[in-house]
Amino acid sequence: MTPRSAAIRAGWRRGLIELRQSFMNGPELVSHFLWPALTLAALFFLRHRDFGSSGLLLGALALPSILGMNAAMGMVAMSQQLTGDREDGTLLRAKATPHGMLGYLIGKVVSVAGSLLVDLLIVLIPGLIIVGGLAVDAAGWFTLIWVLLLGLIATLPIGAVLGSVFTTARAQGLIQLPMLGFIAISGIFYPLTALPTWLEWIGQLTPIYWMGLGMRSALLPDEAVVVEVTQSWRHLETAGVLGLWAVAGLLLAPIVLRRMARRESGSAVADRRERALRSAVR
Amino acid sequence: MSKGIVTVDGLQMQYGEVQVLHEVSFEARAGEVLTLLGPNGAGKSTTIEILEGFRLRSAGRVEVLGTDPAEADESWRARVGIVLQSWRDHGNWRVGELLQHLGSYYTPYATAGVVRPWPTGELLAAVGLAESADHKIRTLSGGQRRRLDVAIGIVGRPELLFLDEPTTGFDPEARREFHELVGRLATEYGTTILLTTHDLDEASRLADRIMILTSGRIVAVGTPSELTTAIAGEDEVRWSVGGQGFRKRTADSTEFVRGLFAQYGEELRELEVRRASLEDTYLALVRGQEVAA
CATH class of the missing domain: 3.40.50.300 (P-loop containing nucleotide triphosphate hydrolases)
Structure with a gap:
């Protein structure tokens, strides 16, 4: 076994261990189940409400969009975990281990992606039962899988970049604000066609919109396409935009991560800890 | 090795x-x-x-x-x-x-x-x-x-x-x-x-x-x-003559004490010699450096 392959295997196991841990402690269990439960409750009450005069049900429209949004939020999870791991020394530990950064990153991708998939199922399975108006065939499942995979490749590296650039937990909090803004204009809760044209354009720059669109195309009956921009599922464009994000992220992430890792040292970790303690006291 | x-x-x-x-x-x-x-x-x-x-x-x-x-x-x-x-x-x-x-x-x-x-x-x-x-x-x-x-x-x-x-x-x-x-x-x-x-x-x-x-x-x-031993840490010598106590820091305590006996003979009481400790050496070095800097 080469050192590199040992690190890849260790990273895979690391991801599984972290995934298991995230389903075995209180606070994280709440976030795994509470939000899905609230989401499903809201969808349940929306299930008979029509969207405009289209004859579509709002609950049915929202469910796939929410799945898309949750998957896109892996970006935020990635970014926050990276910042946290830098603050407590996890990253430095990885740096002190032979090929440890490789193992660390693989582990992180496995645990974040794995946790997203589990969360997705937690919403999707009961959602299919209690929210009517969804139609999934073999082609739909296929779309769901490729949109999800491509979406993860598009968003996780960007999340890693954000996590490397914003170094403190507080700065991470600030990322949330624009993120909420993007969610608001990404057609998750209301179709994009209901927005002014310029917002519609901004919304279409985000991977969130395209993951939501992809999910809707996978899970909704064909008639639902009428509320979309240009009244098309635009699979080609979905692949194109997500692909662009993926390429940008995969090009940028190694550079930014390497720069960040190079700067890690014991005193850097100690400084941040001290700063955090000081600002916590104030 | x-x-x-x-x-x-x-x-x-x-x-x-x-x-x-x-x-x-x-x-x-x-x-x-x-x-x-x-x-x-x-x-x-x-x-x-x-x-x-x-x-x-x-x-x-x-x-x-x-x-x-x-x-x-x-x-x-x-x-x-x-x-x-x-x-x-x-x-x-x-x-x-x-x-x-x-x-x-x-x-x-x-x-x-x-x-x-x-x-x-x-x-x-x-x-x-x-x-x-x-x-x-x-x-x-x-x-x-x-x-x-x-x-x-x-x-x-x-x-x-x-x-x-x-x-x-x-x-x-x-x-x-x-x-x-x-x-x-x-x-x-x-x-x-x-x-x-x-x-x-x-x-x-x-x-x-x-x-x-x-x-x-x-x-x-x-x-x-x-x-x-290598660094001139100063030993501390204490003694008393006629009920009055004295204290002196010196690099060569043996020589100093020989002088004391020569000077006071029988009158010398409560003689005590404390060798420079590593702590004294360390403090002397650190202080000296701070003054020099």
Whole structure:
């Protein structure tokens, strides 16, 4: 076994261990189940409400969009975990281990992606039962899988970049604000066609919109396409935009991560800890 | 055995305008415990971080295990163990689980002579954490946590181990146990250890050799007893004549006392000579340096 392959295997196991841990402690269990439960409750009450005069049900429209949004939020999870791991020394530990950064990153991708998939199922399975108006065939499942995979490749590296650039937990909090803004204009809760044209354009720059669109195309009956921009599922464009994000992220992430890792040292970790303690006291 | 494990020659470090290390040069020999002793802000951590390959130096030559740490690769990384003071990572992991995990990165580096990684159970026993194997790391006490950090530092059986201020915040018992552990590592396993501390007592207890670093300069190097004798630490002489007490600091106490007898003869009472201690030597050095700077 080469050192590199040992690190890849260790990273895979690391991801599984972290995934298991995230389903075995209180606070994280709440976030795994509470939000899905609230989401499903809201969808349940929306299930008979029509969207405009289209004859579509709002609950049915929202469910796939929410799945898309949750998957896109892996970006935020990635970014926050990276910042946290830098603050407590996890990253430095990885740096002190032979090929440890490789193992660390693989582990992180496995645990974040794995946790997203589990969360997705937690919403999707009961959602299919209690929210009517969804139609999934073999082609739909296929779309769901490729949109999800491509979406993860598009968003996780960007999340890693954000996590490397914003170094403190507080700065991470600030990322949330624009993120909420993007969610608001990404057609998750209301179709994009209901927005002014310029917002519609901004919304279409985000991977969130395209993951939501992809999910809707996978899970909704064909008639639902009428509320979309240009009244098309635009699979080609979905692949194109997500692909662009993926390429940008995969090009940028190694550079930014390497720069960040190079700067890690014991005193850097100690400084941040001290700063955090000081600002916590104030 | 005389091969230099660490060679530092004319090391300089500058942060902006501030010169943190001035022409630092020293060598660590295989199997020794070398202590970098100095007050806070002397440049100890900067030095050790440069040797660990975590920080780029401004000038000078540095070789650790035959390689410049600034250009070292992952196989060099596998030969070096690092223990820092500010790690709080992996709180959700269990002790044995993390050790097993981090050890697995070292499997390919095993040789016919050296088993790598150190088997988890054996290692936990060696650092006194056998009972805590299934505990979550966040539930460990400060001393247990640090012993885990040491266990992680040596799980790949490094040839060289860096310990940065290893006992900060320890209670006396934890500190003593820790000192025993470090002593065992050096004697039983032949690990070369480079440690920093601002605690003189710790340095003299652990070190084969001590280097005193103040304001970015190495001002003295030697075994604890060499340091005490080589540097003109002043002995303290106390006596009384006619019920009145006197006290005098002198470099040559024997000669001074001979003079006292010659002068006072029978009248000399309550004679007391206290030899310069390592602490006096250290304080004299540190103060002298601060005045000079």
